[in-house]
Amino acid sequence: xxxxxxxxxxxxxxxxxxxxxxxxxxxxxxxxxxxxxxxxxxxxxxxxxxxxxxxxxxxxxxxxxxxxxxxxxxxxxxxxxxxxxxxxxxxxxxxxxxxxxxxxxxxxxxxxxxxxxxxxxxxxxxxxxxxxxxxxxxxxxxxxxxxxxxxxxxxxxxxxxxxxxxxxxxxxxxxxxxxxxxxxxxxxxxxxxxxxxxxxxxxxxxxxxxxxxxxxxxxxxxxxxxxxxxxxxxxxxxxxxxxxxxxxxxxxxxxxxxxxxxxxxxxxxxxxxxxxxxxxxxxxxxxxxxxxxxxxxxxxxxxxxxxxxxxxxxxxxxxxxxxxxxxxxxxxxxxxxxxxxxxxxxxxxxxxxxxxxxxxxxxxxxxxxxxxxxxxxxxxxxxxxxxxxxxxxxxxxxxxxxxxxxxxxxxxxxxxxxxxxxxxxxxxxxxxxx
Ligand SMILES: *Cc1c(COP(=O)(O)O)cnc(C)c1O
Numbered sequence: 001x002x003x004x005x006x007x008x009x010x011x012x013x014x015x016x017x018x019x020x021x022x023x024x025x026x027x028x029x030x031x032x033x034x035x036x037x038x039x040x041x042x043x044x045x046x047x048x049x050x051x052x053x054x055x056x057x058x059x060x061x062x063x064x065x066x067x068x069x070x071x072x073x074x075x076x077x078x079x080x081x082x083x084x085x086x087x088x089x090x091x092x093x094x095x096x097x098x099x100x101x102x103x104x105x106x107x108x109x110x111x112x113x114x115x116x117x118x119x120x121x122x123x124x125x126x127x128x129x130x131x132x133x134x135x136x137x138x139x140x141x142x143x144x145x146x147x148x149x150x151x152x153x154x155x156x157x158x159x160x161x162x163x164x165x166x167x168x169x170x171x172x173x174x175x176x177x178x179x180x181x182x183x184x185x186x187x188x189x190x191x192x193x194x195x196x197x198x199x200x201x202x203x204x205x206x207x208x209x210x211x212x213x214x215x216x217x218x219x220x221x222x223x224x225x226x227x228x229x230x231x232x233x234x235x236x237x238x239x240x241x242x243x244x245x246x247x248x249x250x251x252x253x254x255x256x257x258x259x260x261x262x263x264x265x266x267x268x269x270x271x272x273x274x275x276x277x278x279x280x281x282x283x284x285x286x287x288x289x290x291x292x293x294x295x296x297x298x299x300x301x302x303x304x305x306x307x308x309x310x311x312x313x314x315x316x317x318x319x320x321x322x323x324x325x326x327x328x329x330x331x332x333x334x335x336x337x338x339x340x341x342x343x344x345x346x347x348x349x350x351x352x353x354x355x356x357x358x359x360x361x362x363x364x365x366x367x368x369x370x371x372x373x374x375x376x377x378x379x380x381x382x383x384x385x386x387x388x389x390x391x392x393x394x395x396x397x398x399x400x401x402x403x404x405x406x407x408x409x410x411x412x413x414x415x416x417x418x419x420x421x422x423x424x425x426x427x428x429x430x431x432x433x434x
Contacts, residue, residue: 007033007045022171029387032394037068040415042399049391054399057409057423061401062226062258064289066336067412073288076332080325089117089322096327103334104295108268109276112297116314117322121257121283122156124294125219127316128279129160132217132251135302138309146180148211148218148250150204152187154227155219155255164219166228169404183211188233192223192272192372196236204237205244212248217279219253223269223372226258230377230408232370235273242275251302257283257294261334262342263410265350265373278302288333293326337413345413349374352417353409356424360431367405376424377408378431389434398426407431 005013010033015026023029032054033045042054059065066073080096087094101115116131118124129147136144147164155161162172163179166187172179185207189197208218222238225231238254245252254277259269263285266272270280279302283294306314353376360378361369368379384402393400400409400423407430409423 010045039067039069040412040419042068049395051394051397054394054397055411055415055419055422055426057393057398057400057411057426059285059410059412060289062263062284062410063287065261065263065285065413066288066333067414068289070288070336072336073290073329073332076329077290077325080328083324085325086320086323088319090317094322094324094327096324096331097322100327100331100334101295103331104282104297107334107338108280108282108297109270111276111278111299112280113300114298114303116296116298116316117327118283118294118296119318119320119323119326120156120292121281121294122158122161123318124257124281124283124296125155125161125255126158127296127314128219128253128255128281128298129217130316131279131296131298131302131306131314132253134309134311134314135251135305136216138305138311143214144216144250146182146211146214146216148183148185148207148215149220150185150188152225152228152231153221153255154225155221156257183207183215187225187231188237190231190233192232192234194234196234196240201237201240204240208241208244208248208250212250215248215250217251217253218245219255221269222254222256222259223264223272224259224375227403229404230375230379230406232372235269238270238273238275242273242277245278251278253277253279253281255281257281261285261337262346262413263373263375265343265346286333287326287330288336290329290333291323291326293323293330342413346374348417349411349413349415349420352420353424356421357427360428363428363431366431374413375408375410376427377406378427380405380407380431380434384430384434386434389430392429392433393426396422396426396429398423400426400430402430402434407434 032048034042035045036043040056044052116127133145149164152166155164163182165172256268260282279298287293353371357369357376365380367381370377389402407427
């Protein structure tokens with residue numbers, strides 16, 4: 001073990017040398033130093049606002065659904081480490097990757113039969129887009145190379161994903177001039193339970209129909225738009241998209257990187273609508289938050305289309321494709337999830353969030369409070385003061401990361417009722433202070 005760096009020096013080195021997400025260099029906000037984590041608690045290297053332990057309300061950005069330092073996942077990692085941490089995937093294969101791919105095929109909608117293992121969510125979206133474009137090129141229709149999405153989405157930070165993120169007010173607005181120009185529908189009307197809006201459905205159908213000749217695919221986050229604004233919409237619009245895509249020869253891609261593995265109350269959000277996409281991306285909770293891994297699944301029609309073209313290969317192959325360590329932990333995480341009554345846990349957390357966040361509705365400056373699955377959102381009528389909101393949450397002993405006009409939480413599924421209540425108190429305090 002190397003000598004430990006004391007926290008103050010660590011913060012100084014961090015500030016001097018290390019980029020943080022969406023941050024300037026040097027960083028403006030001082031990050032908290034986490035020394036270790038277990039269960040739903042992050043242990044800090046030095047006290048912050050009187051706290052040395054924080055209940056994690058973020059699941060490390062949707063990923064740590066089983067909490068930290070889980071004995072089953074630790075064992076899976078250790079066991080795989082003793083065999084091999086990594087081996088190239090070109091010309092070689094191994095049990096962890098094959099097992100994981102087979103498992104994903106089993107638990108996702110039936111038409112999805114083939115799996116490309118990618119090393120991050122953004123890369124899995126790049127692969128999804130490449131699959132769709134190449135499918136049409138192989139079919140002799142190379143003009144079909146644009147994408148359609150609805151506003152308010154988020155699909156990652158690399159180039160193609162950025163081109164289908166919300167074009168306004170988002171993190172990628174800066175690049176709008178140099179990104180591929182995609183077709184944008186209006187954002188879906190709010191409300192998971194809302195009666196589907198017929199005019200909006202017509203808008204989607206018309207847009208798909210009028211651009212069909214140049215569209216390779218429609219790509220959306222089903223049911224929950226995450227980092228683009230934490231908005232929920234009716235599953236009915238997914239059925240509208242499926243029908244329109246079928247009618248006009250356009251592929252349908254669901255980005256389930258945030259919504260997958262039970263977060264919305266269905267194993268995959270597509271389940272709310274009872275429709276299957278042609279291509280689907282998963283990531284985030286895939287390894288239970290242990291290691292970076294994502295996957296792009298596609299139907300046999302897409303795979304066969306690509307593989308019978310004049311360039312009959314999918315030209316993509318990350319160095320760490322199918323990483324055995326990440327795949328082994330992912331298998332263990334999926335088994336852990338399916339081996340328990342995860343639906344009950346997600347419902348329990350959802351009920352706790354509804355109870356605990358109800359009081360936020362009366363707070364001045366709060367525009368909306370909404371809960372779906374194990375996701376709780378308080379939307380303000382102004383931009384949140386991130387520093388003040390985070391400080392308020394830390395005082396309550398909770399880790400939150402508000403953004404834009406949102407204070408939100410998606411706790412690990414193992415969060416106990418008392419800790420869910422504590423997270424809710426922190427969200428309310430953050431909404432007041434922020
Ligand atoms: C996080 C996210 C991504 C990007 O995944 P990374 O692993 O951060 O590259 C893409 N799509 C959605 C819906 C996401 O929530």
